[in-house]
Each structure stands twice: as structure tokens, then as C-alpha cells.
Amino acid sequence: MCPDRTLDIELRLLIEGIYLKYSYDFRDYSGASLKRRVLHALSKFECETISELQARVLHDSQLFSELLQFLTIPVSEMFRDPTYYLAIREHVVPVLKTYPSLKIWIAGCSTGEEVYSMAILFKEEGLLDRTLIYATDINPQSLDRARRGVFPLERVRTYTQSYQQAGGKSSFSDYYTAAYDGALFDKALMTNVTFADHSLATDMVFSETQFISCRNVLIYFNKSLQNRAFGLFHESLCHRGFLGLGSKESLDFSAYAGHFEPVVKKERLFRRL
Amino acid sequence: MKQESDTVFSLAQRQIEAIVIGASAGGLQALSVLLVGLPKNFPLPIVVVIHMPEGKDSKLAEIFRARLEIDVKEADEKEPLHPGTLYFASPGYHLLIEQDRTLSLSREERVHFSRPSIDVLFESAADVFGEHLCGVLLTGANEDGAAGLRAIHRSGGMTIVQDPAEALVPTMPEAALKLFTPDFVLPVRDINTLLVELEQNNA
Ligand SMILES: C[S@@+](CC[C@H](N)C(=O)[O-])C[C@H]1O[C@@H](n2cnc3c(N)ncnc32)[C@H](O)[C@@H]1O
Numbered sequence: 213m214c215p216d217r218t219l220d221i222e223l224r225l226l227i228e229g230i231y232l233k234y235s236y237d238f239r240d241y242s243g244a245s246l247k248r249r250v251l252h253a254l255s256k257f258e259c260e261t262i263s264e265l266q267a268r269v270l271h272d273s274q275l276f277s278e279l280l281q282f283l284t285i286p287v288s289e290m291f292r293d294p295t296y297y298l299a300i301r302e303h304v305v306p307v308l309k310t311y312p313s314l315k316i317w318i319a320g321c322s323t324g325e326e327v328y329s330m331a332i333l334f335k336e337e338g339l340l341d342r343t344l345i346y347a348t349d350i351n352p353q354s355l356d357r358a359r360r361g362v363f364p365l366e367r368v369r370t371y372t373q374s375y376q377q378a379g380g381k382s383s384f385s386d387y388y389t390a391a392y393d394g395a396l397f398d399k400a401l402m403t404n405v406t407f408a409d410h411s412l413a414t415d416m417v418f419s420e421t422q423f424i425s426c427r428n429v430l431i432y433f434n435k436s437l438q439n440r441a442f443g444l445f446h447e448s449l450c451h452r453g454f455l456g457l458g459s460k461e462s463l464d465f466s467a468y469a470g471h472f473e474p475v476v477k478k479e480r481l482f483r484r485l
Numbered sequence: 486m487k488q489e490s491d492t493v494f495s496l497a498q499r500q501i502e503a504i505v506i507g508a509s510a511g512g513l514q515a516l517s518v519l520l521v522g523l524p525k526n527f528p529l530p531i532v533v534v535i536h537m538p539e540g541k542d543s544k545l546a547e548i549f550r551a552r553l554e555i556d557v558k559e560a561d562e563k564e565p566l567h568p569g570t571l572y573f574a575s576p577g578y579h580l581l582i583e584q585d586r587t588l589s590l591s592r593e594e595r596v597h598f599s600r601p602s603i604d605v606l607f608e609s610a611a612d613v614f615g616e617h618l619c620g621v622l623l624t625g626a627n628e629d630g631a632a633g634l635r636a637i638h639r640s641g642g643m644t645i646v647q648d649p650a651e652a653l654v655p656t657m658p659e660a661a662l663k664l665f666t667p668d669f670v671l672p673v674r675d676i677n678t679l680l681v682e683l684e685q686n687n688a
Contacts, residue, residue, distance in 0.1 A: 220584075244581035244609040245591040285593045293540075428592045431562050431578075460562050460578055460590050 222262035223247055229266050234276055236350065237413040238283060240437035246283070253282040277353070284351040285432065288325040289370070290363070292427075293459050294377035297333055299479040301379050304454045305337045308422060314343040315421045317448060319412060319441075320429030321347040324358025328387075329378075330425065331401040336381045340404070346419065348410035355407045361397040363388075368395045412441040417448045424449060427458035435466070442468040449484040456481050499643060501683070502617040503566065503582075504529050505610045507603030507633065509536040509625025511653025513545075516623065517552065518673045520571070522681055525554045530566040532580065532588070532610065534601045536625070539577040546573050562590045574601035581609040597629035607633025616641030621676060622667075623647045625657030635665045645669045645676055 223246070227238045238246060250262060257275070259265040269276050291297055308314055321327050327347040334340040349355050363371075372384040388395040410418070412429065424445050430438050445455055446468055455463075455472060457480040463469050472482040508515055512535045520531075537543055543559060549571065550557040560572040560580050565587050574580035578590040579601050596602035603622070607630065610618055620637040622630045624647060638644045644667035649655035651672045661667060671679070 242581075242583060242589045242591075244583050244589055244612070245579075245593065247612070248581070248605070248609070249593070285591070287593055431590045431592070435563060458592075460575055462562065465563070 219247070219262065222266070223250060226250065226262050226266040226269070229270055230276070230279075233270055234273070235414065236280070236283075237411065240413065240434045240440075241432050242434055245432060249282045249285070253279055256282070280351055281353065284322075284349075284354070286322050286351055286354045288322040288428075289367070289374070290325040291329045291371060291374035291378045291380075292325070293479075294374045294379075296427075296456065296459065296479045296481075297329065297378035299476045299481055300333065300456065301337065303475050303481060304423060304456075305333075305339065307452075307454070308339060309337075311422060312342065314339065314423070315419055316343060316345050316423040316425070317419070317421045318345065318347045319410070319424060319426040319445075321349050321355075321358060321407070322351070323354045324361065324407075325363065326425065326427060327358060327405060327407075328361065328363075328397050328401060329375075331405065332375070332380075332387055333378070335401065340401070343404060345405040346421070347405055347407050349407075350409065350411045350413075352409060355409065359402075359407050361399065361402065362391070362394040363397065365390060365395050412444060413437055417444050419448065420450055421448045421453060422450055423454040423456070425456040427456065427461070429458075430461050431458065439467045442466050442471075446471055446484060451484065453484045454481060455484065500617055501529060501619045501643065503610065503614050504531045504619045504621065504680070505607055505637075506531065506533045506621045506623065507535075507607065507625075507630040507657075508533075508623035509599075509603075509627060509629065509654070509657055511624035512536070513548075514653065515647065515673050516549075519621070519623070519677050519680075520549070520553055520555075521677060523553065523555050524681075525569060527555050527569045529568055531555075531571045532560070532566070532574075532582065532606060533571065534574045534580060534603045534606045536599050536601075536603075536627075536629070537576045539600065541576060543573060543576050549573075560588045560590070562588065564588050574606065576601070579605040581605060582613050583609075584613055586613065597627050599627070599629045602633075603630035604633035604636075608636045611637040611640045611642055614642065616643075618642035619645065621645045621647075622658060622661050623673065624652035624654050626654045627656060628660040630657055631660035631664050634661050634667065638665055638667065643668050645671060645679075647676070648672045 375384045388397045475481040546557050546559045556570040581589050620634050622634045646658045646661050646667045649658040
């Protein structure tokens, strides 16, 4: 008995249809996880088949925005992998301090947790005032939530721990006020942050930067799309600029392996050659 | 229930191309017994999800590398599956198998409070290998893996559940048995014999 490949055909047609209609390009995403998420969406939208979902999505842009929530994995945490942030303090910040002004790019920022974490770190290191932060994603709803800066209170305890493990220099509660619907983070942290819609799959470089953090985005791409993203990072980073990836992401087997050197291998921090 | 010799026969008939294993509470111990004595030239890749606390580095690969002859490693994103190699899922990430038989990781929501989730691995593996897959579900305190093992069963793969009577925590095997009737319900030692014999059978 062979697994039924009809599903795969339907999936490809759906993804192609989304690309043609909405210009979101998921054609080079890893198949297994994409399929899982689409199947998940089927039950949510009460569709029997992917073909049925495809027909509805093509005729209903509202439904497409809802499907996008399934396709993009809007899952994040503050100071996720605290040792990553610790390594930034130790190995990246001292170099960044030598620049009079800075531009950094957080690619695939999702609902903003990584942006707030980085802003807090930069503030504590005395860099925030001279830094412009570009925070980009393809999911407009996630970007809206990121702009609002309200995070679930029940997660704040974990974030506080991670903040401390990440070398936090003050008290985490200095950065938010508890409101009835969550922890509202200090708007002053976001003064120099620009949230923008930008796709690593279809858009171009928009600025020169000194540091790029792109975490847990590339795992969803196939090799060729990963190479496209690395190409953008390479082009955007200044000479000797820094690149940070997620804890299981690697440049090793990419076309750009020779264009970067590891700074802290375990934390996936690299430097452009 | 079939006898062990039938199992080996059946395994050989089916041309198993990969083995996936899921375990939770009590899993380390069970897995040690399950994998002992597999020879270096074992012809199949083995992919394992054991539930572990997130946010810590996994020592699993280290622990098992010292005990086993086959190659042992933590699964890397995009790496191709090799025979005679045991891959462990990393804490905090789901592990999936792609159609081109490479591994991929995902950080989406937990399934049954677990990331990595056994269901996620099993379902993606079933989709790739169909009847050429062997799935093994061991001891554990939650229901992760039951639906995944059923998915393997439904796409014609071979399914083995650890005998709940000997499992340290029987919840997980029992959850599978509630969902469907697997090919085999065996103590871990017998599953081990089966895997070793399978290799000799292929030689
Ligand atoms: C799992 S989240 C990672 C969030 C955060 N960086 C972290 O590590 O916690 C993945 C994010 O990547 C975004 N993404 C997916 N495809 C993208 C693309 N082509 N360009 C930019 N962002 C993308 C998704 O919308 C989602 O918000």
C-alpha cells in the first residue's frame, strides 16, 4: 500500500494558488510541517479536502488571512534560549559599541517577543538610543500584536527567569506594567523600532545593517530558500557584521558557509567575512 | 497475537526501510534494552523521540553513543537519513521526516504538551515510508504517540507496542491499544530480539 499522493498534489495546487493570488510564496517551504499545518487548518475551516479549501481561499481574502495564521507559525517567547542573549552581550555588544550609530534587523519577528528582548538588552548595554531596529515579518496580524506590546501575564514568570539567565541587569518588572489583559511593555523601548512587512522569500534588502537576528524561521525553508535568505543577510550586513540564528539552524551546508565565520558556534552567532 | 518468528518473517517480507520509536517517562531504561546489541552495520535508520524538559541541552546522544555500536547523534535540520544511525529529536523542537528522506525541525505548538511530539514524528514518517516503516511505542505517562502509531498502521506500516504489563508507566502503550490493534504487543527484550534478528535476516 502506498501513501496516497493525492494530498500532495492538492497541497501543491493550494500553495501555487496562494502565490498567484496573494503573492505569498510558500513554494519553497519544508513540506512535512507545511502539510501538517494545512491539514490542521482543514478541520478548523471545516473543509473535506485541500481542494475545497483552495477554492474558498481563492475567493475569500478574509479566509486567506485566517489561513495565514496556520501557515506562519506565530509562536515566540521572550529571551528564548537565554544563552544566546548572553553571548550577544559578551561577543557582539563590545563590537557594536564602537559604532556611532547602529541598524539592526530582526527578521521573522513574529509577535515581537524577540524584538522586546533585544531592545531591553540594547538599553541595558547603553546602545538603544543610537540604534534603529527593523523588525520584519510576513504575518500582518503578528506585526500588529508586536506593535501593541501586550503579552500574556501567565508567561511573564518564565520570561523573568529567562531574562535573568540572559544576563539581565535590572528587574524585569521595570519593563512592563500589569494590565487586566496582560503585561504591557514600555513603549519607550519601541521608539526606534520600525515594524514592517517583509518576506525573505520574495523581497529585497532594504538597508545596511550591523547585526541581524533571524531565529526559527529558516528551519521552515528548504535549502534553496535558505540560501536566498542568507544572500539577503550577506548583502545587508556591513563588513564584519553579525548574524545570529536559531539554536538548531546552521550556515554549515549552505552556499554561504564560506562567507561567514562562527563567533560562538553553539549559539549560532556568525560574522560576515 | 503472532509469534516472534512470524514477526521476523513479516518484517523481512515488508522490506522495512526505517524505524521510528517514541517514549516518555521510563523511556531511557526501555530504550537501553531495546537497542542493545544492534550491530554497527545495522541496515536501517532509527529515529527517536523521547520527551525531555525543554530549554536544556540533551545528553541523550552522548549517553547512548557510549553504549551502542551504531552511530548516534542529535538530529540536525535537513540532514539525510543514514542506515545504522540513531537520531534523537532535540528538546524544544518537533522532528519530522520529509519526502526526500531528510529530517526537518519545527517549533510550532506543543502536541499533548510535548515538543518534540511522538505523534508529529510518527505521522510524518508514515506519510513518507508507508508500509516500509516500523513504529515502536514504549512506556510513558501521556497519550502522545497513540494517534501517530495508528497513522503508521493505517498506511500499512508495522506497529509494535510495549507490553503495558511491563512498561514502567503503562499510560502511553495503553492509549495506543485503546485506539487500534497493533501488529505486536511485546516486552522490550523481545522487540530487541526482533530487531537484531531482522538484521541477520537481511544479511
Ligand atoms: C516560529 S516564528 C519565530 C519567531 C521568533 N523569531 C522566535 O525565534 O521566537 C517564525 C516566524 O517567521 C515568519 N516567517 C515565515 N516565513 C517568512 C518569510 N518568508 N519572511 C519573513 N518571515 C517569515 C512567520 O510569520 C513567523 O512569525
